[in-house]
Amino acid sequence: MSVQEVLPLNGVATGQAGQFRADHLLVAEMVKPGSKVLDVGCGDGDLLQLLETRGIDGRGIELSREGVNRCVAKGLAVVQGDADTDLVNYPDDAFDYVILSQTLQATRQPRVVLENLLRIGRHAIVSFPNFGFWKMRLQLLIGGHMPRTENLPATWYDTANIHFCTIKDFVQLCDEINVKMERSVALDLYGRPVPLNLPWWVWNMFGEQGVFLLSRGGGK
Numbered sequence: 001m002s003v004q005e006v007l008p009l010n011g012v013a014t015g016q017a018g019q020f021r022a023d024h025l026l027v028a029e030m031v032k033p034g035s036k037v038l039d040v041g042c043g044d045g046d047l048l049q050l051l052e053t054r055g056i057d058g059r060g061i062e063l064s065r066e067g068v069n070r071c072v073a074k075g076l077a078v079v080q081g082d083a084d085t086d087l088v089n090y091p092d093d094a095f096d097y098v099i100l101s102q103t104l105q106a107t108r109q110p111r112v113v114l115e116n117l118l119r120i121g122r123h124a125i126v127s128f129p130n131f132g133f134w135k136m137r138l139q140l141l142i143g144g145h146m147p148r149t150e151n152l153p154a155t156w157y158d159t160a161n162i163h164f165c166t167i168k169d170f171v172q173l174c175d176e177i178n179v180k181m182e183r184s185v186a187l188d189l190y191g192r193p194v195p196l197n198l199p200w201w202v203w204n205m206f207g208e209q210g211v212f213l214l215s216r217g218g219g220k
Helices: 022-029 046-052 067-074 083-089 108-121 134-143 168-174 200-206
Strands: 036-040 057-062 079-080 096-100 122-129 179-185 209-216
Touching: 022 046, 022 096, 022 179, 022 209, 036 108, 046 057, 046 083, 046 168, 057 067, 067 079, 083 096, 083 108, 096 108, 108 168, 108 209, 134 200, 168 179, 168 200, 168 209
Parallel strands: 036 057, 036 096, 057 079, 096 122
Antiparallel strands: 122 209, 179 209
């Protein structure tokens, strides 16, 4: 099954969908058209460009000056900022959605960052590489070295990622801080969703990455 079949997107033609990453397509599909969005750690702005095709008002913050410059060159509203230190400056409910795409593992305080996402946004969308993926486990078990994959190509001594987690770890964190999971998807090695009717341990084993649509739990 192709990404286009799994993730039909309003405003994105079938021919265009192939130029976007599978996780970006899924994130964009989770955001309602016309929403106001903040993309935290937006990189080169590829996701923001995709969101624009759906009529979404997207803003971004990016740690690297090079990334900010590339985003601004594309006409995107992006400023330099750090998820660990700058999210506290945003007011409550400033956005409909706050997105943290493939950045959680690079933050110094993941729990605090997640709490801030759901303070300044009515919803949060978080995606991250799953360190419980079977290829990761196999490299540790057989190779005896820190895993490297296409999504995580850097060596252990040259990576910005400092807080790896598994899908199971993230679900437990959401439970601890009373976060509601409105939608959760594990994507396999080929960017295809792992079937919903399979248990969590299968997602944790065969999902290369997880994508979660979150909102505040009761009592927040």
